[in-house]
Amino acid sequence: MRLPGGFGVAGTICLIVAGMLVAHAQLGDTGEVPGGRAHSGPADSTPPAGIRLPGGHEDVPVVSIGVAGSGQLEPPEEVRHVGWWRGGAALGDTAGTVVLAGHVDAERQGVGSFAALWHAKPGQTVTVRGADHRTVRYRITGTRVYPRTASLPASIFAGDAAPRLALITCAGGFDRRTRHYTDTLVVYAVPISTPR
């Protein structure tokens, strides 16, 4: 039997890649989760009030949100806005995780601001603006995908971790029956500047 020539091999590769593009819409883990213990001390901190995502030029408004008794953290009603979990660290704190949650979409409002996180890659930068107008730049270190069938790991929200940022939204396949995504995406970043 004669082996296929160069055209045949190239054609087969094209078909495989095309198939992967259609089928492989799922996100995976990339890079590293920032570790390390904090050196606690007095902090001049402020609640986040705006965020500029990788590749974006728009300052997306950030509003304060809390966890319901059920343990659910629901981003703001407005799909373009982002929620800051007030139980986490604030901007400029010397310890803990600044937790920001946002929508990828909402039934009657369309695509949300955090849909951009599906394309986030380690090395990209995120800028968070505080209520006092100081800003902190963060570098993305990695992403993690957690199935929604289990509770989010408490380690994401570690209060004693060295300062870091966790951007949280939905990912995976969209279940039309439950009207929810199957996974949760967490994008981790570390500060590369002090509030200024």
Next chain:
Amino acid sequence: MISRRHAGVRLATRAAVIAGAVALAGVALAAPASAAGTSTSAGDENWLVAAHQTNLAEMAAGRDASRYANDRGVRGFAEDLVTEHAALDQKIIELAKKYDVFLPKTPTTAQSRALAALQGKEGEAYDTAWVKARTASHRQAQALNQREIDTGNAADVRTAARDTRATEQDHLESLSDLAADLGISHPPAEVTGGTGGQAAAQLAASRRLPAAILAVIGLALIGTELGLARRRRRAAP
């Protein structure tokens, strides 16, 4: 926010406990000393100092939050904190006088540092940090109160530790209510950030065109390969 009715019941309970405790302490101070449990151990004296410094720190924190807290529930509780720790401290001062124990005029260095850490915060960041700090401080104080209750020597100092424990337990419950109201009592277990499915549809659509182009190129290349193979077969002798 804690309901005013609920807070009122709590306040009345705390006031009754404190009034009773002060009365008991008064009786204890006035009564002739009995042979057992009337002298202080080093542990009693350490507890009096620690309880006094805790009261100073809680009063300072309460005064600060009653002015700067954003949340009305936090401000209300902060005012109660000042009143109730002042009442508890009155008893500690009386016992310190009775047993000739020197009481410092300021909180510990660690307590002062924790109070200073709050100064740089504002708005909701202040409220949540304040509630967390007060919870940690009360838990730490409760461990010392329990040790005094279990191992203290002077009966009236142990009674004071018991009363302090009751008041601080009540404070911990109020702090727990405040933490729940602020949505910070536990870390998020779930985030609901997608209910429309448009983002998934958009991503799939964005991949459909390049996939179709690649498929057409792939099929064309395979077709070329098959055509060449057929030609080679025909050309072969």
